[in-house]
Amino acid sequence: TAAVSTGAFAQAFPSKPITFVVPFAAGGPTDLVARRLAESMRKPLGGANIVVENAAGAGGTIAGTKVARATPDGYTLLVWHIGMAATTSLYRKQTFKPLEDFEYLGIINDVPMTLLGTNKLNANTYRDFEAYIRANGGKLNLAHAGLGSASHICGLMWQSAVKLDKSMTTIAYRGTGPAMNDLIGGQVDVMCDQTTNTTGQIEAGRVKAFAVTTAKRLDKHKLLKDYPSLQEMGLKDFNLTIWHGLYAPKGTPPDVLKKLNDALVVALKDPEFIKSQEELGALVATDNRVTPAGHKAFVASEISKLKTAIEAAGQFAD
Numbered sequence: 001t002a003a004v005s006t007g008a009f010a011q012a013f014p015s016k017p018i019t020f021v022v023p024f025a026a027g028g029p030t031d032l033v034a035r036r037l038a039e040s041m042r043k044p045l046g047g048a049n050i051v052v053e054n055a056a057g058a059g060g061t062i063a064g065t066k067v068a069r070a071t072p073d074g075y076t077l078l079v080w081h082i083g084m085a086a087t088t089s090l091y092r093k094q095t096f097k098p099l100e101d102f103e104y105l106g107i108i109n110d111v112p113m114t115l116l117g118t119n120k121l122n123a124n125t126y127r128d129f130e131a132y133i134r135a136n137g138g139k140l141n142l143a144h145a146g147l148g149s150a151s152h153i154c155g156l157m158w159q160s161a162v163k164l165d166k167s168m169t170t171i172a173y174r175g176t177g178p179a180m181n182d183l184i185g186g187q188v189d190v191m192c193d194q195t196t197n198t199t200g201q202i203e204a205g206r207v208k209a210f211a212v213t214t215a216k217r218l219d220k221h222k223l224l225k226d227y228p229s230l231q232e233m234g235l236k237d238f239n240l241t242i243w244h245g246l247y248a249p250k251g252t253p254p255d256v257l258k259k260l261n262d263a264l265v266v267a268l269k270d271p272e273f274i275k276s277q278e279e280l281g282a283l284v285a286t287d288n289r290v291t292p293a294g295h296k297a298f299v300a301s302e303i304s305k306l307k308t309a310i311e312a313a314g315q316f317a318d
C-alpha cells in the first residue's frame with residue numbers, strides 16, 4: 001500500500017547521493033572542510049555518496065539562497081561558515097533568513113585566522129607590518145572572498161581596529177583558494193585567511209604570516225605558535241574565530257534530520273577528521289553546538305555580535 005511504501009522511503013534515507021553546497025571556490029577553507037567531512041560522514045550514512053558543489057559568489061549568499069530554497073528532503077545540504085551570521089547585517093537585500101529558512105544540524109569546527117602578506121612585502125614582524133600598512137595602505141590591495149566572507153570580515157575588523165588613515169583597496173575573489181594563488185604571486189599584497197588554507201603556504205615559505213586573530217596565540221600548534229595574537233600586539237579585544245556549520249532547508253523531515261545529525265556526531269569523532277583539522281590549526285566542535293538547538297542558539301548570538309562589529313565598520317552591500 002501507499003502507506004507502507006512511504007514508510008519504506010523514510011527508512012531508506014539516503015537512497016541517492018547527498019550534495020554539500022559550498023559557498024566558495026574549490027581549494028579554499030570551506031571546500032576543504034566540506035570534502036573532509038563528506039568522507040567522514042559517508043560511513044555513518046551507510047556508505048552514501050556525498051558530492052560537493054561549489055556555488056560561489058556574493059560572499060556566500062548565492063549558496064545560502066540556493067539551499068534555503070532547495071527541496072527539504074535531506075539531499076541538499078549547506079556547509080557554510082560565520083557568513084551565515086554576518087551576511088544578514090552586511091547585505092541590505094535579504095534573499096534568505098538565517099534563523100527561519102534552515103534546519104540546524106551542528107557546528108563542525110572552529111578555525112583561527114592568520115594575517116598574511118605577500119613575500120615581496122617589506123615587513124617581517126607584526127610591528128613592521130602594521131607600520132608598513134599605515135604608511136602605504138592607500139597603495140595596497142587586500143584580497144578577500146566577497147562581502148561577508150571570513151577574509152572580508154577579518155580585513156574589515158583589522159582595518160577598523162588599527163584605524164588606518166587610508167584603507168587598502170579590496171579585491172574580491174570567489175574564494176580564498178584562488179585569492180591565495182594571487183597572494184603567492186604578488187598580484188595582491190595582504191590577506192587574512194583561515195589557518196586551514198594558510199598553514200601549508202606559511203610552512204612552505206610562500207607567504208609571510210604576521211599574527212593570528214584568536215585572543216591567544218596557538219601555543220599547541222607546531223608552526224602557528226610562533227605568531228603573536230593581535231591582542232598581544234595591542235589590539236584590545238580583537239578576537240575572531242571562524243566556525244563552519246551544516247544546514248538543511250527548513251521543513252526537512254525530523255527522521256532525516258536525526259540521521260544527518262547522528263552521522264555528523266560520528267564524523268566529528270573520527271580520528272582522521274580530527275587530525276585533518278588539528279594539523280591545520282582548527283579545532284573540531286565537541287560542545288553542545290553539535291546539536292540543532294545549540295547550533296541555532298550559537299548562530300543567533302553570533303548574529304548580534306557581528307551586527308555591532310559590522311555597523312561600527314560601516315560597510316554594507318546591496
Ligand code: MLT
Nearest residue numbers: 028030149150151175176
Ligand atoms: C573559502 O572557502 O574560500 C573561504 O572560507 C573564504 C572566506 O570566507 O574567506
